[in-house]
Amino acid sequence: MRRNETTALLSYDKDRFVDREYEIELVLSKAPALLRGELLHNRTVAFYGPRGSGKSWLLAELSRRLRAPELASLVLLPMDLRSYAGEHPIFAVEKLLHWATEQIGIASGMTPTGEHRLGSLGEQSYWLCGDIKRTKRPVAILVDDIDAVSPDFLRELESYFLAPLVKLPGILIVLAGRTRDPRPGEGYTWKSPELKLYSVECDLGPFDEQYTKDQLARQRPEAAPAAVEIREAGGGYPLSNWILGGQVAGQPPAWQDKAAALKACADALLGNVEATLQPYFWALCVLRAFDEERMPPLLAAYLGPTPAARWSYGECRRLREEMYRTRLIRWIAEKGGFAMDEAVRTALENALQENDREMWQRLHCAAYELYAQWVRHYPKAAARWQPEADYHTKRCTSHAT
Numbered sequence: 223m224r225r226n227e228t229t230a231l232l233s234y235d236k237d238r239f240v241d242r243e244y245e246i247e248l249v250l251s252k253a254p255a256l257l258r259g260e261l262l263h264n265r266t267v268a269f270y271g272p273r274g275s276g277k278s279w280l281l282a283e284l285s286r287r288l289r290a291p292e293l294a295s296l297v298l299l300p301m302d303l304r305s306y307a308g309e310h311p312i313f314a315v316e317k318l319l320h321w322a323t324e325q326i327g328i329a330s331g332m333t334p335t336g337e338h339r340l341g342s343l344g345e346q347s348y349w350l351c352g353d354i355k356r357t358k359r360p361v362a363i364l365v366d367d368i369d370a371v372s373p374d375f376l377r378e379l380e381s382y383f384l385a386p387l388v389k390l391p392g393i394l395i396v397l398a399g400r401t402r403d404p405r406p407g408e409g410y411t412w413k414s415p416e417l418k419l420y421s422v423e424c425d426l427g428p429f430d431e432q433y434t435k436d437q438l439a440r441q442r443p444e445a446a447p448a449a450v451e452i453r454e455a456g457g458g459y460p461l462s463n464w465i466l467g468g469q470v471a472g473q474p475p476a477w478q479d480k481a482a483a484l485k486a487c488a489d490a491l492l493g494n495v496e497a498t499l500q501p502y503f504w505a506l507c508v509l510r511a512f513d514e515e516r517m518p519p520l521l522a523a524y525l526g527p528t529p530a531a532r533w534s535y536g537e538c539r540r541l542r543e544e545m546y547r548t549r550l551i552r553w554i555a556e557k558g559g560f561a562m563d564e565a566v567r568t569a570l571e572n573a574l575q576e577n578d579r580e581m582w583q584r585l586h587c588a589a590y591e592l593y594a595q596w597v598r599h600y601p602k603a604a605a606r607w608q609p610e611a612d613y614h615t616k617r618c619t620s621h622a623t
Contacts, residue, residue, distance in 0.1 A: 232464050234282040238440045241433045242280050245269060245424050249284055252394055253293055256360040261391040264422045268397040271426030272563030273491060273550060274461025277398040278302070280426070281366045284396065288362055297326050297361045303379075304370040311375040312343065315382055319346045322383075326361070328353050347382040351390060360392035368399035369549055373410035385414040397421075400563070401552050428458030428565070442467030448475040455480075456487055457568035465490055484573035491566045495548050501525060502541055503550070503562065507570035508585045510613070511559030514538040516592060523588040524581065558606070583618050590614035 232238070249267055256262070271277050285300045299322055306314040341349070354361060363384070368376070387393050395417070402423065412418040429437060435449035437460060445452065445467035452470070456462030469483030470476060477483055492500050505524035506512050512520075518533035521541075542560060545551050554561045561567075575582040593611035597604045 231461070232441065234279050236283065236286055238437075239279060239283050240436045240440060241429060242276065242283070242426070245280060245426070246284060246287065248422060248424065249394070249396055250287060253288070253296070256362065256392055256394055257293070257295060259358060259360060259392040262394060264420055265388055265393055266395045266397065266417050266421035268399075268402070268417075268421045268423045269426055270399060270401060270423065272400065272459070272565040274459045274563075274565040275426040275428070276460040277426060278366055279460070281364050281396065281398050285364055288364075295359060297359050298364070299325055299361060300364040300366075302366045303375075304367040306375065307371050311372065311378040314375060315343060315378040316346065318379070318383055319343070319350055323350055323353060326353055326357055326359055328357075343378065343382040347386050351386050354387070354390055354393075358392070360394075361387070361390075362394045362396065363387065364396045364398075366398045368397050369401065370399075376410050380412065380414060380417070384417060388414060388416040400549050429453070429460060429463065430458065434458050434463055437463050438467050445470045445475050451477075455484060455572055457565055459565040459568075461491070462487055462565060462569055481573075481576045484569065484576050488566075488569045488573040491569050492550075495550065499541075499544055499548070502545060503566070504570055504574060505585070507562065507567050507574060508582070508589055508614070508617070509562075510610070511554065511557035511561045512542075513559045514542060516559065516589075517542065519588045519592050520585055523584050586614045586618045590618065 252262060252265075252267075269277055269280060281300065285298060288296060288298050301318065306318075309317075365384075371379075384395060388395050397417075431450060431453055434453040435446055438446040438449055438452065441464055448467075448470045452463055452466045456466045465487045466483055469478055469480075469486065471478050492503060495503065501524065502521065505520050506517065509516060509520065514535050515538075517538040518531070521533045521538075522528055542551075546560070550563050550566050551560050552563075553559075562570075571582070574585075590611055593607045593614065596607045597611055600607070
């Protein structure tokens with residue numbers, strides 16, 4: 223298996239980009255009003271999606287299209303917050319303010335008349351807004367990885383950069399991240415109405431069969447005929463399609479080693495997770511949602527022979543908080559619990575099913591027993607938990623060996 227070659231992330235390439243036309247048009251349709259210097263009603267567009275859903279590629283494609291000749295007067299400010307993750311928030315935002323000032327055509331730290339100016343973040347933010355008003359140039363700000371930085375960084379970024387600028391005419395802000403609010407579980411959510419309440423929001427889901435085939439045709443041409451099998455194995459998410467597409471060969475293409483391919487995909491999606499934390503993702507990957515009360519029987523089944531009682535509420539909460547900090551799980555109210563990024567959960571469960579079917583069945587049985595017990599003990603909540611019990615027993619019986 224060519225793991226290093228097939229699991230490495232693919233850098234953006236305009237000739238390999240597919241789909242997301244609706245999302246692109248959503249942004250480009252605002253360009254005429256931007257060029258006229260109008261105050262847009264919905265001046266923030268936010269794209270959300272799990273790891274591997276193509277957020278960074280989408281922003282790179284938008285950046286390219288916003289550089290079209292007919293938009294030559296537009297000042298484009300693309301930024302990836304991940305590159306600032308290790309910096310002190312105040313210094314990082316100060317750097318952003320200087321950079322933005324230079325991009326609109328004014329030397330950083332200088333007045334339009336050539337005099338030096340030094341000041342606090344508030345003063346620098348005020349000067350930047352004044353420079354934009356004076357030059358009357360429209361500005362598009364593209365911010366990737368909004369949840370890759372600390373709450374303190376986000377607070378400074380919103381207070382002195384995003385919030386002041388988004389109130390100006392001729393400004394458009396495009397955000398990309400995992401969730402609607404970048405750090406809701408760590409004490410930070412957007413405060414500005416323009417970012418929180420009046421933004422246009424889009425969830426980036428997986429590709430359907432046709433777009434999966436189109437993606438493979440451009441990125442892994444030899445794998446395109448196997449698009450159906452690849453999408454089924456990885457859920458259709460662009461990163462998973464890319465990784466799994468490198469694991470088929472021949473004419474017609476077939477898996478070189480399906481179990482190893484799925485494991486490679488799962489390992490790649492967990493690549494930024496500490497090794498000591500990864501087993502907990504594997505243990506919980508069969509659950510559509512979980513919390514501290516649902517974790518113990520799954521952890522005991524996967525990590526045994528320790529009994530479920532070993533996993534106290536406090537211990538499970540500590541583990542869940544560590545998992546949350548990886549940004550691969552999030553609270554979903556509709557599911558009544560925390561849910562793993564579907565791209566990650568799908569890859570892990572399919573890899574477990576292919577590599578260790580006995581363990582995969584054991585986990586589903588543990589989940590079924592938990593929910594069946596809740597149905598018996600809490601009859602008033604049976605309507606909520608019975609579908610989960612049915613789901614897990616169906617998964618076991620439909621794939622029984």
